[in-house]
Amino acid sequence: MSTKIFAHRGASKQAPENTMAAFTLAYQHGADGIETDVHLTRDHIPVLIHDEHVKRTTSSTGYIKDFTYRQLQKLDAGSWFSSEFAGLRIIPLDEFLEWIYDKPLYLNIELKNNKIDYNDLESIVYDRILHYDLLHRTILSTFNPRSLNKLNYLNRDINTALLTTKRGKNLVSAAQELGANAVHIKYRLLNQFLVDKCHHEAMGVRVYTVNRPRQMLRCFAVGCDAIFTDVPDRAIRFRNQF
Numbered sequence: 156m157s158t159k160i161f162a163h164r165g166a167s168k169q170a171p172e173n174t175m176a177a178f179t180l181a182y183q184h185g186a187d188g189i190e191t192d193v194h195l196t197r198d199h200i201p202v203l204i205h206d207e208h209v210k211r212t213t214s215s216t217g218y219i220k221d222f223t224y225r226q227l228q229k230l231d232a233g234s235w236f237s238s239e240f241a242g243l244r245i246i247p248l249d250e251f252l253e254w255i256y257d258k259p260l261y262l263n264i265e266l267k268n269n270k271i272d273y274n275d276l277e278s279i280v281y282d283r284i285l286h287y288d289l290l291h292r293t294i295l296s297t298f299n300p301r302s303l304n305k306l307n308y309l310n311r312d313i314n315t316a317l318l319t320t321k322r323g324k325n326l327v328s329a330a331q332e333l334g335a336n337a338v339h340i341k342y343r344l345l346n347q348f349l350v351d352k353c354h355h356e357a358m359g360v361r362v363y364t365v366n367r368p369r370q371m372l373r374c375f376a377v378g379c380d381a382i383f384t385d386v387p388d389r390a391i392r393f394r395n396q397f
């Protein structure tokens with residue numbers, strides 16, 4: 156099976172990350188899936204943004220957890236990237252699920268609960284995925300082991316992944332014990348031994364963030380299940396030539 160290409164925060168080199176513009180572009184480029192990040196507003200609405208704070212990618216400042224959904228809607232999430240995208244909003248998870256529902260795309264939703272403890276993020280996101288009947292093509296990933304436990308408790312059949320930046324010889328068994336069925340690793344941790352070990356244990360191995368052609372080719376060569384890239388069009392071009 157060839158390596159799947161997930162657009163990391165959408166086609167985030169060509170459009171502002173985690174916006175409908177970036178997701179639409181990734182789909183037009185032919186990505187197999189889309190990776191995105193989810194936080195909770197003060198009134199418990201799941202919204203798509205990478206950072207805990209709005210400063211880097213919007214016209215305002217403050218933590219997502221302190222904004223109501225209505226307040227967040229007033230922020231401009233496109234101008235920081237280019238004036239061409241002025242007026243784009245931070246979108247709720249529901250808008251993304253509604254959009255992706257009739258498209259042949261996989262979803263990787265990263266639960267951003269490793270720095271802020273959003274108590275019920277897991278159950279809220281899980282509920283929305285069930286609502287749109289998308290469980291079979293969704294992967295929920297997190298850096299937070301406790302979150303994997305919670306997901307496992309909700310439903311053992313959820314596709315889950317442990318995210319890591321750290322090398323560790325017990326990574327695969329640690330992920331298994333947490334009920335994950337894949338590991339999502341930083342590119343510098345990649346090696347053939349780890350890929351083979353994951354596959355031997357029926358675990359997936361997906362790699363982030365892979366933007367350079369040389370890195371892409373290496374991921375394809377060692378048999379990674381997927382890569383996360385900011386440039387899905389480039390990755391597809393190189394996969395076609397591989």
Ligand code: G3P
Nearest residue numbers: 190192265296339363383
């Ligand atoms: O899910 C892979 C990758 O997105 C994790 O790191 O910081 O880009 O969310 P980050």
Ligand code: CA
Nearest residue numbers: 190191192265
């Ligand atoms: Ca992410």
